[in-house]
Amino acid sequence: MTKIGLEIHCQLTKLESKLFCSCKANYRKFEPNHNICPVCMGLPGSLPRLNQKAVESAASIAMALSCETPDKIAFFRKNYFYPDLPKNFQITQLNVYGDMSVGGEGYVNVENKKIKIRRIQLEEDPGRIIYEGASERTKITLIDYNRAGTPLVEIVTDPDFESPRQVRIFLNILSDLLENLGVAEPGLEGAMRADGNVSIEGGNKVEIKNIGSFHDLEKALHFEITRQQSLFERDIEIAQETRHWDDRRKITVSSRSKEEDQDYRYFLENDIPWVKIDQSTRDTLKENMPESISSKKDRYVEKFDIAPQVAEIIASDRYYSKLFENSYSDSNAKDIANLITTDVIGFIDTKEKQQNSKITSQHLSDLIDAMNSKTITRNSAKVALQEIMKTGKDTKIVLNELDLGQVSDSSEIENIISQIFEEEKQAVIDAKERPETVNFLVGKVMQKTKGKADPVKTLELIKSNLGQ
Numbered sequence: 525m526t527k528i529g530l531e532i533h534c535q536l537t538k539l540e541s542k543l544f545c546s547c548k549a550n551y552r553k554f555e556p557n558h559n560i561c562p563v564c565m566g567l568p569g570s571l572p573r574l575n576q577k578a579v580e581s582a583a584s585i586a587m588a589l590s591c592e593t594p595d596k597i598a599f600f601r602k603n604y605f606y607p608d609l610p611k612n613f614q615i616t617q618l619n620v621y622g623d624m625s626v627g628g629e630g631y632v633n634v635e636n637k638k639i640k641i642r643r644i645q646l647e648e649d650p651g652r653i654i655y656e657g658a659s660e661r662t663k664i665t666l667i668d669y670n671r672a673g674t675p676l677v678e679i680v681t682d683p684d685f686e687s688p689r690q691v692r693i694f695l696n697i698l699s700d701l702l703e704n705l706g707v708a709e710p711g712l713e714g715a716m717r718a719d720g721n722v723s724i725e726g727g728n729k730v731e732i733k734n735i736g737s738f739h740d741l742e743k744a745l746h747f748e749i750t751r752q753q754s755l756f757e758r759d760i761e762i763a764q765e766t767r768h769w770d771d772r773r774k775i776t777v778s779s780r781s782k783e784e785d786q787d788y789r790y791f792l793e794n795d796i797p798w799v800k801i802d803q804s805t806r807d808t809l810k811e812n813m814p815e816s817i818s819s820k821k822d823r824y825v826e827k828f829d830i831a832p833q834v835a836e837i838i839a840s841d842r843y844y845s846k847l848f849e850n851s852y853s854d855s856n857a858k859d860i861a862n863l864i865t866t867d868v869i870g871f872i873d874t875k876e877k878q879q880n881s882k883i884t885s886q887h888l889s890d891l892i893d894a895m896n897s898k899t900i901t902r903n904s905a906k907v908a909l910q911e912i913m914k915t916g917k918d919t920k921i922v923l924n925e926l927d928l929g930q931v932s933d934s935s936e937i938e939n940i941i942s943q944i945f946e947e948e949k950q951a952v953i954d955a956k957e958r959p960e961t962v963n964f965l966v967g968k969v970m971q972k973t974k975g976k977a978d979p980v981k982t983l984e985l986i987k988s989n990l991g992q
């Protein structure tokens with residue numbers, strides 16, 4: 525069995541300042557090394573001052589992910605030496621003497637599976653290393669510390685994912701949730717990054733780092749699962765290690781054996797006092813939070829009598845829920861929800877496609893009206909949707925242009941049925957003997973009419989032709 529866990533880093537880009545100084549959290553607009561100060565550079569004698577707003581943002585993320593938040597949180601030093609880390613330690617959180625990080629024990633539902641959130645911690649982002657030069661010999665390394673100290677939330681899941689697909693759905697839900705909370709802009713380059721760990725058949729865990737985008741993460745996970753399966757089949761032990769995703773060659777490459785926590789010599793950051801998160805802070809944060817996915821889901825189920833699975837899919841995706849909320853009327857809500865989860869979702873299954881899609885709520889309402897008035901079949905609606913997605917043309921125009929009007933005229937359908945009966949003599953004999961095979965003939969009529977025949981009428985007419 526495949527087990528995948530994630531570590532997601534998300535910058536709190538909506539904050540004004542960095543985590544421990546007053547340099548700007550939005551470092552992107554600065555010339556290299558122009559958004560720095562003695563604190564984020566870790567100069568001797570400088571002291572960090574915690575950004576209270578960052579704690580609040582991190583706590584609301586924890587709440588939105590149904591996590592527990594302790595009454596007091598603490599910060600730790602994670603010691604390691606690397607050029608992008610001017611202090612030689614990162615200020616982060618750790619649950620070593622009980623729960624001290626801003627959140628834990630939460631969950632997100634992905635297609636009826638509970639993905640557990642193990643821990644959420646608030647920490648500082650390191651600087652950026654940029655490699656330039658045409659070849660290994662001429663390569664130079666540049667360091668930009670503008671990013672050093674940017675508030676970052678790390679979200680760690682249990683290894684509850686069984687496939688890269690579930691990972692993709694989870695990340696879509698998570699980035700919507702963060703955007704919705706107004707604390708982050710996951711679409712900004714480098715603002716949301718994810719590392720994965722993979723194990724198969726109860727074997728060792730392999731971490732994959734250095735993944736540029738969610739799209740690459742999915743590819744890296746696929747590659748890693750296949751690599752481990754091939755080792756497993758040949759009885760070769762899978763080493764516990766960290767591997768890097770090589771974007772150019774599209775493979776994972778072994779980089780080092782994994783550090784254990786003790787290698788980082790964690791100790792309490794005594795320059796920052798423990799932070800209390802009292803009940804009134806929690807209450808205020810809760811009051812100011814937008815509607816959660818689960819309450820949205822409950823609202824859809826109660827108000828419109830939509831199946832819980834359908835409501836969950838729509839509520840957990842910002843694009844679908846917006847499309848839904850803007851298009852329903854009390855009478856067609858259920859139909860709209862079904863159209864989204866059966867057809868729209870099939871064409872528009874990535875964030876990119878969502879951004880490029882030209883489908884509006886009006887289109888969905890119009891298609892449902894056309895189906896309910898039997899002007900078009902469900903099949904034709906599907907064809908129309910694909911065209912609308914690309915062109916954004918008015919529904920009526922698309923139905924006309926593609927000649928998608930439903931054939932419900934009995935004599936016209938009768939004509940086609942008699943042609944089919946001529947062509948499919950054996951199937952006619954079969955259907956007479958075994959009525960359950962009649963769908964084959966219905967399918968043939970649909971094929972001939974390009975899905976435009978009224979399916980109910982077609983079945984009725986075929987049955988009466990068969991003498992049933």
Ligand SMILES: [Zn+2]
Nearest residue numbers: 545547561564
């Ligand atoms: Zn600074």
